[in-house]
Amino acid sequence: MLLAMLCVLLVVRLAGLDAGTPFAVPVVLFPYGAVLSVLALTAIIAVPAVRSLRLVIVAALLAASYVAPLIPRFVPHHQQHVPAQAPELRVATVNTHVGRADARALVELVKSERIDVLAVQELPSAGIAALTEAGLDKVLPYQELHPENDSSLYSRIPLTHGGPLKADTAWAQTTAQVTVGGRPVRMVAVHTYYPLGDANRWTRDMTALTSVAHRSGPDTVFLGDFNASLDHAPMRELLTSGGLADTHAELGKGWARTWPANKSPLPPLVQLDHVLHGSGLAGISVSERTIAGTDHRAVIATLALLPTKERAG
Structure with missing residues (x-):
């Protein structure tokens, strides 16, 4: 039964069947499926009563x-290669949970991490007021600001x-431009719809962001709550077709x-929040x-902003 369930999840992930479907929810567990597949292989090898050459081969292929x-x-x-004197940009993103985030703690984080x-x-507006007071x-x-x-x-x-991003998303994303090292860098604060609520709407959001990223050029940063992991097909499309890199990966x-x-x-289980950037930049560090x-x-x-000759791709 476990192997059968793992096979289904694997097919969904490899075939990209999560886009616009309810499979978008369980596919975030793909890394855990990898752990289970290795454990299943180990158990099959270790227990003589269930071990057979055919089952070992199937489990090994599944784990691989x-x-x-x-x-x-x-x-x-x-x-x-990132030159030692390359201009740097320190960024951060946080979903404030409808303004419930501790405003003073967030301000202290911005100060201590020297966020740009x-x-x-x-x-919401109340959250903005709390951050101003802090x-x-x-x-x-x-x-x-666009509460x-x-x-x-x-x-x-x-x-x-600055202003709302012109894209077909459930709610408008906010964009603006900063100048770093004499170069304009486009920033997009992202929050997509969520797959559990409407997988089709979430997929359209991701598709719209992919189109924007494709047109935005190499000096671009998309950061926020994507409601997507690196195992979601729409996220992988955003990275490849949009010309973006996930800083964690x-x-x-x-x-x-x-x-x-x-x-x-519950501890944190999945990564839904990302900092993505175009080929004009390179990740130096990332943390949560x-x-x-x-x-x-x-x-x-x-x-770090890369010289033109150093850009990837």
């Missing part, structure tokens, strides 16, 4: 098929070309977990932080 797609995200990418640009999701405006004075559209941007660097940290947070007794009050962990990343 699970592990193979995961390996690249645990191997740091070194396609490009902060993307926030599920931030002193965020003094640290990140430039802002593109009516869910996501907003705060920045230490002046923002230009790029740095070999391919099993970060950002949701659910602060949900005792827990902030009281929100059900998502914050993601913090340092990105």
